[in-house]
Amino acid sequence: MAYDYAPFPYTPPAGLTRPEPRHPVVIVGAGPIGLAMAIDLAQRGTASVVLDDNNVVSIGSRAICWAKRSLEIFDRLGIGKQMLAKGVTWKVGRNFHGENQVYAFDLLPEPGHKYPAFINLQQYYVEQYLAERAQDFPDLIDLRFLNKVTGHIDHGDHVTLDITTPDGDYTLEADYYLACDGAGSATRKRMNLPFNGQTFEEHFLIVDVEMETSPFGNHDTPERWFWFNPPFHNGQSALLHKQPDNIYRIDLQLGPDTDPKEEATEAKVIPRIKAIVGDTPFRLDWMSVYKFRCAKLDRFVHNRVIFVGDSAHVVSPFGARGGNGGVQDVDNLGWKLAAVLQGKAGKPLLESYNIERVHGSAENILNSSRATNFMTPKSPIEALFRDQVLHLAADHPFARKLINSGRLSQPCNLSASALQTPGAAPIPPGTPLIDAPLYDTQGPTWLLTAAHGGFTLITASALHLPDIAGIARIGINQSADYPCYRSEGGHIETRYGTDKIYLLRPDGHVCAVFDTADPIAITAARDRALGAML
């Protein structure tokens, strides 16, 4: 069944008839990033207005691969379970050269995690779930569809926005303006900010087809299949993914000398799909022809205007680092902006969002550019090396490591950031928490679920965690005056060790580790994570 693109309701905003009081946060763009941002802030008690010039979820599947770390963040935002239930779970990728498999990888070989390495789920479902979740915060999230921002001015201590609606124009004032307006960000263009990087000359055709019979053949389990020199397509590469509702994503590399308008027609696309699936009946659900770009802003924070997601950085899709990178932006900014607006931290904390996420997006751009370069050789010599790597890979493990069909999104490591207190532990500062199964009086649960949302101390040692205002405590295999859990299967002991105390930031990154339960050192590390040293 094709997705039902039901429109969201439009209500004439209050600002049309009388000036509205200044809002703490205005979010421009109600895509997955803008909506997730509003929910994260609402869960921390910070209100926002979300403006979008449209009134439906995004058309076409677009971002489909959601990485484990993103699912863990969406779990915190309240839609993780729903995404997992609807999504197609996969963890095995296979690379083919011609007809032959040259290399397969398993992204999550170990058990004991609430979420898998990846699920595939169309972006429109994610936006729908987020929009529904946002309704849980009627006092904190003000969703305004068909509200198009036409201009904005940063006045130093606040921003004013000019907005057009079907019923006329109005203005809003906000302490902070979050530009979640996507790759073509109108905010970025208005501010004339350079958005530099690499454009790839190759065109790629992206098609969603609905079909009852799996094109994966006899494989029951959905996987990620990538072909170099596919036998069914006269081009450099092809990629196949399964999505829910029997929809399959097919990416075909078309080369630089193609006419994108001509290629995005049924007359051209249907024969290309038939070459893959043969006579199996299918329905075309969506198609698009792209050229990819890897680019980012030099800075994501421009005083009162903060860029989040694709407005700040774009990548080629190989590695699933676009949407997943944006979700990590949200995770990083939410607690910081709420802390600044609530007077728990100074404005310099926002600069740490800039530093940490510029670092994260640079890593994403590096990896996705390398993958795209590998699959789109720019010269005969590059093609020669690539083909010989693929050839050697049949026999030699070292060559398999050089095959690059996308280095899939990994959680960003923030060990170099000044918010972390340096230290050594099995999970060192800067690393996001690693999930593990737990057990409490209610039954089985997860560390991820237990450690949601605030500064949290965790230990699987015998050390008694000190009571510090504003810091939650989790004891493993302890009996104490704070929440305690039993370990399931020994995973948490293996992953965290049995002699350390960990301090998690509200976004779940380890920011400090301790060998003793010293409240002064723990408080200092918490204050440092809130920007005391910036």
Added chain:
Amino acid sequence: MILEDKLGPDADSFYTALMDTHAGLTEAESHALNARLVLIFANQIGDLETLENLLATARQNTPS
């Protein structure tokens, strides 16, 4: 001879550096560069038995 991975996490960085070294060269210049690279790498390896094994392995993998 089966060649295990020795580049570890630097595999992608090495490959990128190799492509960058070839950037802007004509095909003939690239072939000459490759020849120089083989000679330089051989000298760096510096062990005849290893080199003979590597030469045979590369030759065996000639695409048919």
